[in-house]
Amino acid sequence: MPQTILEDLTVGETPDIAEALARRGSHARAHQLLRSALQTVPSRLDIRVRRGIVANPTVRTNVLLDLMGALKSFQKSAFVSDGLATWMKLLPFMEDVRFMQTAARHENLLPIPNWHWNLQTALWAVQQVAKVPGDFMELGVFRGHTTLFLADYLEFQDIPRTWWLYDTFEGIPEDQLDPNWRDNNARAYEGTFSFEEVQARFAAYPNIKVIKGRVPEVLQAGELPEQIAFLHMDLNNSTAEIAALDLVFDRIPSGGVILFDDYCWEVSRAQHDAEKAWFAQRGLHILPLPTGQGVFVKP
Numbered sequence: 001m002p003q004t005i006l007e008d009l010t011v012g013e014t015p016d017i018a019e020a021l022a023r024r025g026s027h028a029r030a031h032q033l034l035r036s037a038l039q040t041v042p043s044r045l046d047i048r049v050r051r052g053i054v055a056n057p058t059v060r061t062n063v064l065l066d067l068m069g070a071l072k073s074f075q076k077s078a079f080v081s082d083g084l085a086t087w088m089k090l091l092p093f094m095e096d097v098r099f100m101q102t103a104a105r106h107e108n109l110l111p112i113p114n115w116h117w118n119l120q121t122a123l124w125a126v127q128q129v130a131k132v133p134g135d136f137m138e139l140g141v142f143r144g145h146t147t148l149f150l151a152d153y154l155e156f157q158d159i160p161r162t163w164w165l166y167d168t169f170e171g172i173p174e175d176q177l178d179p180n181w182r183d184n185n186a187r188a189y190e191g192t193f194s195f196e197e198v199q200a201r202f203a204a205y206p207n208i209k210v211i212k213g214r215v216p217e218v219l220q221a222g223e224l225p226e227q228i229a230f231l232h233m234d235l236n237n238s239t240a241e242i243a244a245l246d247l248v249f250d251r252i253p254s255g256g257v258i259l260f261d262d263y264c265w266e267v268s269r270a271q272h273d274a275e276k277a278w279f280a281q282r283g284l285h286i287l288p289l290p291t292g293q294g295v296f297v298k299p
């Protein structure tokens, strides 16, 4: 599209033109257009949400754009992410400038658009354990998106705890693939990230340890905190997550939080069923969330 046409656009025309560009595969141009419109009208939620959608294009980008179209009469509240749409609801994260700026700074690390509701749950969890003794732990780091967002927001370098991050940095081990993950694994992680890259990403945080190893073996070898106040469980792998629960659950004190990233995603049915059963055996329950997460607060 010639530059002159883009220059003549009014802000009101921007969403439609950007959507047309995105639908024919020009996501970068659509993103550029929506981003510059936001500089003029930063409060326009519909433009903001569309910008997030096209910033991280996936196979479902057009579905998310369709949803935004269907919610046109709710444009002051409609929010669409992959697998989650809300309208007529408050969006508390939007009222927190620091949250929005921090989320935007790291959004390129996760190939899922508009991840704000999930980040908000994670932020609640780490704030909730402020008075609970113990370190923080993440099982399944990928490029480090969630922890980097949280550490940046919390200024974790000044907090007297250690954050222990574990990953193979080579994707889900073949012998631990759940049925729905057999087709997804290579596409999702293989060759897309590295230990060195993630270690460099956390270099500004002397109290964040990036550990290369396979769960549960790396934990069985004894490389884990004495006490755990917050555990982000995100291995996309029921075998390793259940083995990890067996090893770390007793190290979580009363009030500690486990956030399961994948408890309610359709593709993660095996994790949901295994974890629900593991907790039920102990008379305990994980709270399922429409974000796809599950939350457990230890009594």
Ligand SMILES: C[S@@+](CC[C@H](N)C(=O)[O-])C[C@H]1O[C@@H](n2cnc3c(N)ncnc32)[C@H](O)[C@@H]1O
Residues within 6 Å of the ligand: 110, 138, 139, 140, 141, 142, 143, 144, 145, 146, 147, 166, 167, 168, 169, 170, 171, 172, 173, 176, 189, 213, 214, 215, 216, 234, 235, 236, 237, 240
């Ligand atoms: C969904 S990603 C983690 C995303 C990350 N928590 C975030 O918020 O951006 C899942 C990660 O788990 C790792 N993983 C899967 N099974 C593992 C295992 N048994 N041991 C260590 N890492 C594993 C994969 O390599 C992948 O990077």
